Amino acid sequence: MTQDPAQFSPPGSRKKSLAAPARLPLPLLPTLLALSLLAALLAARPAAAALSFEGPEGAVNSLIELDRTAIPAGRPDQLYVIVRLRAPQDVADGERPRPPLNLALVLDRSGSMESKGKMDYLKAAARDLIDRLAPGDRLAIVEYDDRITVAAPSAPVRDRAALKRVIDGLEPRGSTNLAGGLLAGLHSVAAHYDSEAVNRVLLLSDGLANVGLTTTPEIRNALLRGTTRRLPVTTLGLGLDYNEDLMQDVAEYTGGAYHYIESPHQMADVFARELSALMDTVAGDMRLEFRPGGAVSNVTVFGYPSHRQGATTVIPLPDLYAGQERTITLRLDVAGQGQGSVSLGQLDLAYRDVKAEQPVHTSQALSVLATTERAVLDTALNREAKVEATLAEVESRHQQALEKAQAGRWDEAQADMAATARELEDVNQDLDDARLSDKMEALKVEEQQVGAAAAAPASASSKMFMKRSKNRLYQAYQGERGGYVLSPGDSGPQVEDLQNALSAAGLYTGPADGVFSPDLENAVRTYQTNNGLDTDGRAGPQTLNSLGLY
Template sequence: MPVARGGGKNKQRSLAMYSRRDLIVLFAVVAVLSAWGRNWLSAEAAEATEATRQVALEAAMAYPILLADTKQTTVVKVGLAGFKLDSNQQRAPVNVALVLDKSGSMSGAKIEKAKQAAIDAVRRLGPQDIVSVVTYDSTVSVLVPATRLTDKEPVLAAIRQIGAGGSTALFGGVSKGAEEVRKFLDRERVNRVLLLSDGLANVGPQSPAELGELGASLIKENIAVSTMGLGLDYNEDLMAQLADKSDGNHVFAESSSDLAAFFDAEFDDVLSVVAQEIAIHIKCAEGIRPVRVVNYDAEISGQDVIVKFNQIYSEQEKYLVLEVEVPASPSDAARPVATVSASYTNMVTMATDELSGSVDVRFSAEEAEVAAATNRIVAYNCVAQIANDRNAEAIRLRDQGDVEGARELLRKISTYLRDEAQKLDQKPLADQAERNEWLSDNLDKGDYGRVRKAVIMDQQNRRGNVPSRSDGR
């Protein structure tokens, strides 16, 4: 078959040399190749898009090379990073109950600011979302039963009518909020109870342990509770336990003027959930003993470690730190430490995604080689969580009246943080040390109640997250 060369006129003369049958075959081949190319590009684009809509798993040793011939405890980081949501239309629908304290202490500016913050939050939701409004004082009332938000005005009007008066039936308010969420409970929705209170629970169950148990039961239903403590009179341990055990957020709003910003931040999270029902399974290799998970509740049985999260937000990094005991091994040897598997519900595709990874170590007799191999970012993450955990012990000492013991421990933690900041070249650890020194200087000041609330919020929000919120200083 002649080959066409050249441009314009020569090309036309060459085509004339083809028979009609040749031209039909030629154009058919071109059409097939063109369609194949388009399909191939579409498949490649779809595959690339799918890859960007998956949570990323990181399983890594802080110290990939360990000193030989020494039994030692070291740390493993297992992290999950949420993908970026491209648009508001892509987000999962939400099912949220607003549970608002309207006891007598909420009168005046507090209740007005709370109502406006709730109204602004509802305005951010769409017709695909479910909302309910529960109020509590001495008793609990369902102001707005769980309903699809096809018409916002009745909901907003109901919120505007809230008035303050009575005691604080906090446990009952949260329970009723969860009951409303259950009416539309769906694994394809983000199920959340948002609690606001300015006082001590004084009607019904009122201890941190009892509220923690409520949170632990709700996470099993895929319901998270986020708590907002307003002012200086609420019980921060109770509020933090409830949020912690259900994998929600906890914030301290010293003034009612802070409520709008905190409501807005909470709904930023609620509207950006990319993964739910997260289960992480770490299986330690033979000879490796799992000691504890530093920053989360975990089930440890033999070589198996199970940790569950309720949700991960868009572009959020959430991680656990596992301490493991490694037996002495000769120089130049290598051994597996653990395999890691994770599963979660993808809130964009609604599929169950599965991830896997593994970690291992090798051994050296040279201390310089061990130090040079340190994964600085992973080590920084682990040090931050270990220090956060030890800070909680310092707060317990202060609560028991041992101010000097708490101060001494905080200073030891500060020294540890500064040493690691220098070794790892991680300034955030030095900043964390500075916060500890500030706390140790304020353990016996007149405003320790405010300090303690800020510290509890900071500890809860730092747990397993890249630090981003204010410490209240």
């Protein structure tokens, strides 16, 4: 029996499908104009094929989708591959104990930490983190200004009082040798590396690296030479004066995570959430590889750093935590093919199942049908995958606009955002997808903010705009788009900020607990009605901007 090449389902796999509209495919050029033309041809909505494969015991659920299961024969085309990775929440709820932690806490004690009570908040957050660790965990504490001090060498967390005395002894002084502190933290973790543990450096800074290695290429080269293995670094940028591009780059390059801490009082919550995530780590040392077939001439990866090893595109991925989802989008340039099955290549996913303490590797061959049959082409497009591909392209253009703004080309950045929003609006007239509407609203709000920032580029409000926008884009690139919209059921510091803002407006009387409750939804609706905004109970870009939170 010959298997339909569009189904991609190996024996024993579970097949999932998502609703997809039928439409006459056009070449999917990497422009919103092409996507808009394609969307305009939508008609019926039959199901499109999708593939899912799972690691042992469901440690990581993986869903692979193509935006189309068939392409027109005889002409070049582009296809999008959407890879969704999810660690079920119940993976962390089993009988197996959580993995031990091997951490280095690398703390900025430079002179700028004296302002706004930063050091006091840092001490409280670090003390709380120490209380949350178990005796079987390891912790090193590194302090840095222009000098580097391993204040507490890596050791099991048995004497919490001694560790807290180290924290209490921190006082602001000196300049910022960020690279030196980072390398000392990496060496502390590497010296006690445990393949069965979660190994991680937590790096906090509130200022620019101005001593030692200071540029991104220098620090990246130092990371490459500094240890024999790739160790994830969680970077935490505090306030408005640190280099967010450097902190994001370190996190991405090492497979860690990046957090923007806007206000010192948020430190304890961010530390606690990061530690909780580390304790719930399900998959580590994650890597996605795509080996293209002969029909694929180019591979573009959205949102994640990647590199080539020969013809293979390698995408190192951050650790995955229980309940976390991650989306990776690839764009494939496909040469014109004759009719029949076209091999696109092979996708390999490898990771370490932290709780089962075993490596996992799974592979999937991808292919697509090239045909001239209109009936097949009309039912080939997957709507859900198309929405994700559109968002990936839009976010790439959004990033380019921010880079222009950062370079002082404010007018160009504003014009690019306006044009992207208009084109996205055209696409969404046919797709009518809430995620595209949210992104369009975000672009319109940020277009206005770019104009305001251009008038005073060195102001605190301009710096805040850039950091907030880059942070939202960083999250969105990885498939986490909650930074654009807060909805009922959400939780975290952004929700707490929303609660405080609506409380100050006299519309919310509940606790500032960071949980988007029905009472908070009612307060949002009231605020929206009072201020002439769309009343939907969700705090989207316009509502957040009106409250000074976007």
